[in-house]
Amino acid sequence: MKKLILFICFCSLYLPLQGQDKNQIVIGSIESIQSKILNEQRDLWIHLPINYSPEKKYPVVYLLDANSQFYSVVGLINHLSYSNGNTVCPEMIVVGIPNTNRTRDLTPYKPDPIDPFIPPQMVEESGGGENFIAFIEKELIPYIESTYSTAPYRMLIGHSFGGLTVLNTLLHHTEMFNSYIAVDPTSNWAAGRLLREFQEALASEKSFENIDLYLGIANLEMEEDINEYLTDSTFITEGVRSIFEIDAYLKSQAPQKINYASKFYKNEIHPTVPLITEYDAFRFIFDFYTMKLSPRDWEDAEVDMAQKMETHYNRVSAKFGFEVKPDESLVNGLAYEFLGMNQMKKAGDLFHLNIRLYPESGNAYDSLGDFFAANKEKEKAIESYKKALSLSFQDYTKAKLDALEKEKD
Incomplete structure (x- = not known):
C-alpha cells in the first residue's frame, strides 16, 4: 500500500x-x-x-x-x-x-x-x-x-x-x-x-x-x-x-x-x-471538475457509465485546454463498486475503459482479470492475468493465475 x-x-x-x-x-x-x-x-x-x-x-x-x-x-x-x-x-x-x-x-x-x-x-x-x-x-x-x-x-x-x-x-x-x-x-x-x-x-x-x-x-x-x-x-x-x-x-x-x-x-x-x-x-x-453521479446512475443497470465518464473528462479537458484523464484508481474503484452490485456491463465497460486509458498498467489488467473471473470467463481472466504479470509482476496476480490454471487441470 x-x-x-x-x-x-x-x-x-x-x-x-x-x-x-x-x-x-x-x-x-x-x-x-x-x-x-x-x-x-x-x-x-x-x-x-x-x-x-x-x-x-x-x-x-x-x-x-x-x-x-x-x-x-x-x-x-x-x-x-x-x-x-x-x-x-x-x-x-x-x-x-x-x-x-x-x-x-x-x-x-x-x-x-x-x-x-x-x-x-x-x-x-x-x-x-x-x-x-x-x-x-x-x-x-x-x-x-x-x-x-x-x-x-x-x-x-x-x-x-x-x-x-x-x-x-x-x-x-x-x-x-x-x-x-x-x-x-x-x-x-x-x-x-x-x-x-x-x-x-x-x-x-x-x-x-x-x-x-x-x-x-x-x-x-x-x-x-x-x-x-x-x-x-x-x-x-x-x-x-x-x-x-x-x-x-x-x-x-x-x-x-x-x-x-x-x-x-x-x-x-x-x-x-x-x-x-x-x-x-x-x-x-473547479466547479466543473467533479463528475456528479445521480441515484439513477447507481441503480439503473442500463446507464452507460464508461461513456458518461469519458464525456465528463472530455469537458474537463476542454476547460483546462489540455488532456485530463480520470485517475486509474477512480475508474477502478467505480468498476469494483458495480462489480459488487452485480451490474456486470457497467463494471466491464469501466474495466475496459481503464485498459484504453492506461494500456501499460499491470494493475488495470489484473482488475480486468478479476472481472472476467467473476463473470466465469476463465480463459479471458487467465489472458488478462498473464498480461498483467508481463507488465508488472505481483505475487497476488500470480496466485490468482495459478489458481485458475489449476482449476483447468
Whole structure:
C-alpha cells in the first residue's frame, strides 16, 4: 500500500520516500535557486501530490507568503483532490515562495501620495513588485517546469500584500496564470490606483477570457456590521472600503468580461480569513471538475457509465485546454463498486475503459482479470492475468493465475 506523505521536513533536503525515516511524515521539500533578477538566493517550498508520477502532468499552485500559508494550502489541496476519495479539484504541485523582503517584493509600486501612517522605512523598501514578478516569470516558472511534470495550468494565491500582488499580476501579466485567488488584499495601497487600473483594463480591449478570479474579504472585527465601515471616512476603514469598491466594480463586469466571484466573511478578520477563502475559491474555480453521479446512475443497470465518464473528462479537458484523464484508481474503484452490485456491463465497460486509458498498467489488467473471473470467463481472466504479470509482476496476480490454471487441470 502506498504511504501518505504529509509533513514538512525543515532540517534536510527531500529524500525519496523509501529512504526516509519511517517515523517522519513529509509533505514537501526545501529547494533553492539563485535569482539573477533579484540578486539573491531564493528558497522554495515544494509539495508534490501523494501519488506523484513523472508519467502524469500536474497543475501548479504558486503560493506567496509560504511561511504562513504553505501548511494549510497543501492540506486543503490534498483534502479536496485525494482524501476520502474527493475529486473536487485535481492533484496539484504547490510551489511556496517564502519571503526575504516582503514589502519590497509584494508591493508593485510605492504609495503615492505617501500615507503618513505608513512607516518611512516601509515606503523606502516598497515598489519592487515588478522585479519579483519577473523573477517568477523568467526564473522560477522555467525552473519548476523543467524539473517537475507540470501541466499548462498555473494558479497564483496571495494574502494581504500578497493579494495586492495577485491583483496587480492579473492586471498587467494576465496570461502568466490561469486562475487567481486574492485574499483580503491591501487594495488601498496608493490611494485607489488598483480600482482605476481595473476600470481602465476592463473598459479596453484587454481580454480576461478563460481567467478565473476569486476575492475573499475579511471583516475589521468579527461579526461587526460592515455597513458602518462602508459609510465611514476615516483611515482605519480605508482598506476594507477600497476592497468593496473593487468588488462592486468587478461584479458589474462579470461574467461577460471576467469570470469572477467573491465573498465577505463577516466572522473572519484579516489573519483568519485565508483558509476559508481558499476553500471557497477552489470550489468556485473547479466547479466543473467533479463528475456528479445521480441515484439513477447507481441503480439503473442500463446507464452507460464508461461513456458518461469519458464525456465528463472530455469537458474537463476542454476547460483546462489540455488532456485530463480520470485517475486509474477512480475508474477502478467505480468498476469494483458495480462489480459488487452485480451490474456486470457497467463494471466491464469501466474495466475496459481503464485498459484504453492506461494500456501499460499491470494493475488495470489484473482488475480486468478479476472481472472476467467473476463473470466465469476463465480463459479471458487467465489472458488478462498473464498480461498483467508481463507488465508488472505481483505475487497476488500470480496466485490468482495459478489458481485458475489449476482449476483447468
